[in-house]
Amino acid sequence: MNMPSHVRIVEVGPRDGLQNERNPIEVSQKIRLVDDLSAAGLEHIEVGSFVSPKWVPQMAGSAEVFAGIGRKPGITYAALTPNRRGFEAAMAAGVTEVAVFAAASESFSQRNINCSIAESLSRFVPIMDAARLHGVRVRGYVSCALGCPYEGMIDPEQVMVVARDLYTMGCYEISLGDTIGVGTASATRTLIEVVGGKVPREHLAGHFHDTYGQALANIYASLQEGIAVFDCSIAGLGGCPYATGASGNVATEDVVYLLNGLGIETGVDLEQVAYAGRAISQVLGRTSGSKVSAALSARG
């Protein structure tokens, strides 16, 4: 087993987590969250999304959030930019890395972003061109990589095609997302083997939701396949928009605990990240989705 010695955690809580919240969250609270995450040692934070507020009202204040955070050297502060207009808005807000979002499932693409997979990819071309001009890196997400709420199982070959296209287009990293958290460890390994045949593994990341409790086992399986980048969400923020009441993103705290135990370096301080998780959970008035956080609090 060649497990990586360092893992980069991409903290998606402020974006992928908060975007699912119904009640509006104040810009100042979002800024505090991002600053807490910076202080905890996270090296990559997805801060917000430049998307029509008609679609995702919670992300309306992303430019203000970018303006308010204290940017630390060495930390990537990224934003999701679904189209050219979003990209321009992100540039105006001083964003230095963006992400685009495609699906491996045709039905999910149609229902989630109102276009076919091919159309979504073609929309990214002008973003890629503009990003090149601005010297901005682009990260690509592929959702439904291990299953789709409408189509069920997704063929890994289908995921590979979308991942390869995003990579060829210029995305420096492709994050494979188990959007509904249905995948288990064997399927995860097969996916990485298939996609890894076309996109070098050092350019792949894992994005696991914990809906069925499988996320940490899938991350452990991914590490065994040489994956060294994982998307996580502080306090497990996010829920599952396709199954109300179910768990969402894997909690950053729990992933850091696993990686600490495996002797894999992340640069993240567990106590500080747990603090950030408790603070935002308090703002949202809810129990943290992190078991590590619950255990640390119970231990006192």
Add this chain to the structure above:
Amino acid sequence: MNMPSHVRIVEVGPRDGLQNERNPIEVSQKIRLVDDLSAAGLEHIEVGSFVSPKWVPQMAGSAEVFAGIGRKPGITYAALTPNRRGFEAAMAAGVTEVAVFAAASESFSQRNINCSIAESLSRFVPIMDAARLHGVRVRGYVSCALGCPYEGMIDPEQVMVVARDLYTMGCYEISLGDTIGVGTASATRTLIEVVGGKVPREHLAGHFHDTYGQALANIYASLQEGIAVFDCSIAGLGGCPYATGASGNVATEDVVYLLNGLGIETGVDLEQVAYAGRAISQVLGRTSGSKVSAALSARG
């Protein structure tokens, strides 16, 4: 990787789970739980414990539970018997398999069962003798196998000595318990390698608590080490007596989901076991600790 093709799940919910409940649970509810678990296809159920009600009041009705359950052929209905008196009571109740319980941590042994590890083992000798006479199999638990609430880290060699002694004494299977759920996948593999040097792996079982969310990753790591028996608790019943508010035993539903995904046969029907979990959670008036159960319910 030589993962097993079949896994035996030892369902410990009615004993290890319910023993931590403060409010008394009616015998009829316990019987219903065991019958539901039998119907779901579990082949090994720890039904109760024959211990002084002064110590564990919740287990006072174990003889009545054994008298009331519908025993299905091929299913093992076991009981925990900490001493000779408990063993005799179990025999009187028609129990056909018993379990004994030792710790790998001296402090835990003293505080939990009021004697040293060596004393606890010597108390098991008459149970082993009597069990041999009755033709009853004895299973051995080793707690604190990956950490102790009082001593912190536990040397795998120390766990090995206790496991080896129980095995030599006649226990047909040794369940290695991460009682406080602190272990991660690497420590789990090291533990199995060390203990497996003295006790053949086909006589070892894993008992993981999910306090820090690591249980499924640890089970996946154990499968890779050839372990094919895991203790689980329906709906994650159990909590953590050493950290109020933290998660306890790994949920049977979540383990079955993982094993189904890995193509490993268990004989357990996921829908039926989820039904059993919802029923007992309702009796206890609490949310199930199983993420799979939450996801299935949310999906409707």
